[in-house]
Amino acid sequence: MTDAMTTRRMANAIRALSMDAVEKAQSGHPGMPMGMADVATVLFTKILKYDATDPHWIDRDRFILSAGHGSMLLYSILHLTGSKEMTIDQLKRFRQVGSKTPGHPERGHTESIETTTGPLGAGISNSVGLALAERILAAEYPTIIDHRTFALCSDGDLMEGISQEAIAIAGHYKLNKLVFLYDDNGISIDGHTTLSDSVDQVARFKACGWNAVHVDGHDADAVEAAIKATEGSDKPTLIACKTTIGFGAPKKAGTEKAHGSPLGAEEIEGARKALGWEYPPFVIPDDIKHAWEEAGARGSGRRKEWETRYAALDAAVREDFERRLKGELPTSFAPAMAAYKAKLYAEPKEMATRKAGEAALTVVKGELPELVSGSADLTPSNNTLTKNMKVITPDDYAGSFMHWGIREHGMCGAINGMAIHGGILPVGSTFLVFSDYCRPPLRLAALMKIRVIQVFTHDSIGVGEDGPTHQPVEQIAALRAIPNLNVFRPCDTIETAEAWEVAVASLKRPSILALTRQNLPQLRLKDAGENLTAKGAYEIAPAEGVAAVSLFASGSEVSLAVEAKKALDAAGLPTRVVSVPCFDLFADQPGSYRAEVIGTAPVKIAVEAAIRMGWDSIIGSDGGFVGMSSFGESGPYKEVYETFGITPDTVVKLAHSMHASAA
């Protein structure tokens, strides 16, 4: 049998497994795996550097299935190359509760899945981060990091706006080891892509600093040649693979009918005939299975060579590299943070939490070489470029700060990719209101349980003159709504430092730091002996005697609540103040702690320069609230606070009135 014939039969194994699994599930997308089977076979059998027996090898080439709906392509290949976990039984349980084969590939749930995809554009933006991480690490570890990143993407991936941000970043930073294999099948759910699209993708990618070529995606030799031609390139490359969706299906191939539904028994029978695939469902002949397993083991020699090089590294370098891969903090980290906080206790500082964030980040970065910061073109406002960072440029990756451009979504997608690569702790930054641009990757980071940190400054109407378009009102609640995501809104220098401490130690949960533009006093003046922010909420100012009023606040409103407390205490209403820097962590506390912090004062009032949603879980639906219920307004920030009545005086009046009613 010729090589080409073997490749086609190996590809047909993917096709058969994909259509059979979708048919059995009566749900799924057979068209893409059948269309891209030839390209994927070439990639996995002739190009990709990997060792199926060691899916965690750090120097493997990365394969990202950005068109995640075609998950059966990946599951089929994992099964065929010998993944222990991906048994034939798992393929039969495609899209069933508890299986390793969910509808879309999920990192952390299934071994060898590099990233969770499905929401279009996510995978390609991750792939940019993976390729960037490789370049950054290669600059530091030239003998052990040298691999490529391949992303399989669809028309949908390239129509999504995020694609432009990702492509522009990759082109600018000359990520020459990044290759997009574009499934140019001309079909989307609504029908032919000509219904809604006329973009010349090859020309578009060239305009963005990429190589870009067309190839027949069913001509294995041509595909192989096209991919091999990318080696040694000085740019990333798009290979537009002209394919037939549902290749082999006699009636549905080349149409949207092959895209997202089972083909049906008749069509599958026809496809088996057309492909010359005479085996029953889920049966792979030994020779094909064997050929695939050989392909899966192809990289073991290169991996062993790599291990030799790795072993040759200085022991301390190796140890630190392993620490970085595990996400552990160096032993010097805790003392450095303690020393920083001791200085703050000794000399309290009134400053914006964005500035406090910068000071803390400087200490964090000093201890964590793996930290790579960046901003979506708000560097001087976000304060995330510290003095001990060097800017990464297309000509020098040996740095730790990225100018992402005005690309919040692309930044967050790439940052997810950097985190999943391993060896890097990525930090992004923009204004809090622009978190709206970033929700898809923020959600995916939470779903993947990865450690990424976003610094979102200008966190309320405290933005002032920029007005309602730039004043977050609902963003804090909307972010708190995302499961498995810590949203910190620290009230001063100390809480900001504590938030950083928790964020870097949260290996399974992304974190957001919402920081102010405006100055705030330091409220925490002596060492509590523990990280209070880690509890999510705590009493920051006790009542004198039995509390008549409990005030709850976060961020910039904690000092406002403390002002109100003074007036209430003076007026004979003993008042306590609870700082709530992180709802999510407070929700994780034992019921007894929660009850103690919430307390039993008859009057409960929350203060936050944002909407009420979420606060009722603490103050109850009958609690008082001083905050926002509309969009903001343009003006100097103190006047804007006055305009919306977010002042100590409003709190005091409300407390008196609630106290009177309760009495």
Place this chain on the structure above:
Amino acid sequence: MTDAMTTRRMANAIRALSMDAVEKAQSGHPGMPMGMADVATVLFTKILKYDATDPHWIDRDRFILSAGHGSMLLYSILHLTGSKEMTIDQLKRFRQVGSKTPGHPERGHTESIETTTGPLGAGISNSVGLALAERILAAEYPTIIDHRTFALCSDGDLMEGISQEAIAIAGHYKLNKLVFLYDDNGISIDGHTTLSDSVDQVARFKACGWNAVHVDGHDADAVEAAIKATEGSDKPTLIACKTTIGFGAPKKAGTEKAHGSPLGAEEIEGARKALGWEYPPFVIPDDIKHAWEEAGARGSGRRKEWETRYAALDAAVREDFERRLKGELPTSFAPAMAAYKAKLYAEPKEMATRKAGEAALTVVKGELPELVSGSADLTPSNNTLTKNMKVITPDDYAGSFMHWGIREHGMCGAINGMAIHGGILPVGSTFLVFSDYCRPPLRLAALMKIRVIQVFTHDSIGVGEDGPTHQPVEQIAALRAIPNLNVFRPCDTIETAEAWEVAVASLKRPSILALTRQNLPQLRLKDAGENLTAKGAYEIAPAEGVAAVSLFASGSEVSLAVEAKKALDAAGLPTRVVSVPCFDLFADQPGSYRAEVIGTAPVKIAVEAAIRMGWDSIIGSDGGFVGMSSFGESGPYKEVYETFGITPDTVVKLAHSMHASAA
């Protein structure tokens, strides 16, 4: 004085007002207005069809300041061309609370502001919708609709991913009356754009089906020629205007220092000298003011000609056109909806609310010719292409359905533009989980108080096999968090119809319809004589006797609650069920109605296949909740509901246990 000299002096008036206003506010962005003053002067004095005395003339050319931070450009021009509202005093009150000159231009707040901009990319996506609306209306009203749309955009606008979606839509639909004036100044907040960008924008736009040219943005004749060359084009056009940011400022021009901060007294003095502008702050010499006012009145003749053509229309056509502009519903609308609901009462239907939505939309569309629907490539799933719609194509705009491609963000941005154009009621659709891609335009629609409707189907873990990436869990809460946005989650065919009724009548508030993939029984079986969904929440099933248990639910979980009620009633716990189709409208109800609906049953439980956030406002922090607290899982939807315990049985058990504790 030569024409070129006059143009430059007129442009200098913009420059002077902009730098003076920013200086007085000690806040704002002088650089863009100073850089683009020449281009804007050419546009407003020689090209744009408008009549400053009638800013609402429907056939005016539209000018969109997508780079909204340069708001002083627009405010200056409004003042100079004679806007009554935009007095010199307003310019002096730039960025002050209550002024007509907020930091970023706000539609509805200030006259003649076409759209609210600031979040980058928003304006250009709106402009695509405006240009599309013009084409659609021109197909229907050829004698009265014929105008162009000009958008001034920045590097940031073109870096944002939304730009790609907008550009691709415009290119595909051949929006030949759309022109982008790109302020190619090479500067962003972080510094020179070469820090983060290498895209050849002209080549990129060409790849997307646009004309694209370079021009010197300070050469008025060249700018005029470039814009005039776009007349009669068969494509949209990008004019990349090479400009110097902060043009005139001796030291800061051409640098990021001119971008977002006051120039300072010394630099302003230097700029006055360099520009030959000898007048004090906020003083415009009479000849220049006069020239600008003449320019503002340039279009009055054309407007009068237009009025003649308008008067020549058939009276009935004119009347309906005016109705459409006002957003009023035709008198036939209410009876048609009533007849549709009567049919449902007569023959109750078990169906998915996405199907019920399609049925209602068919009726709505039958009465509202101005309704233009569309989907971001999920047409067969969203059920928003009804039989009485015709697809809009690049060759035939006389239709009412848009294939937006896989461009959720671009769709929502364009839809905002269609709504603000007037004469069209735009409806978009995608999966609810992908509302995450659309939050910036959803927020802006709410801020602008415009009537747009989004149909977001597949609204919970009921999505089933597609798994957690496609199952919304936090999206409903996150959307409810946006002020001035109605989020409907109807429970059956009747509530779906009612939601449509409220949505189309909400002229000042956008609406979202969250609809199910899976079938639901019809719960509402007789005419209540009023639209109950409009109240936000109501008792859908009363208790037999004094209620021991109140169950609150929305959408697909209302029927689940009704099932639980049966079991609880049978077990001797009289139970009532409250349907909560719209939190926002319920919040608007009088306290007495809210209290009555919430009721006094000692056990309160909410059921929603989503996170708890928001429900505490109804059930209190001590209420019971059956829903989600994590991401979902891939599997057949009934099994997924079982997996997360969102079942009548769970509700029943929780009610019993809470009842026992309360007793």
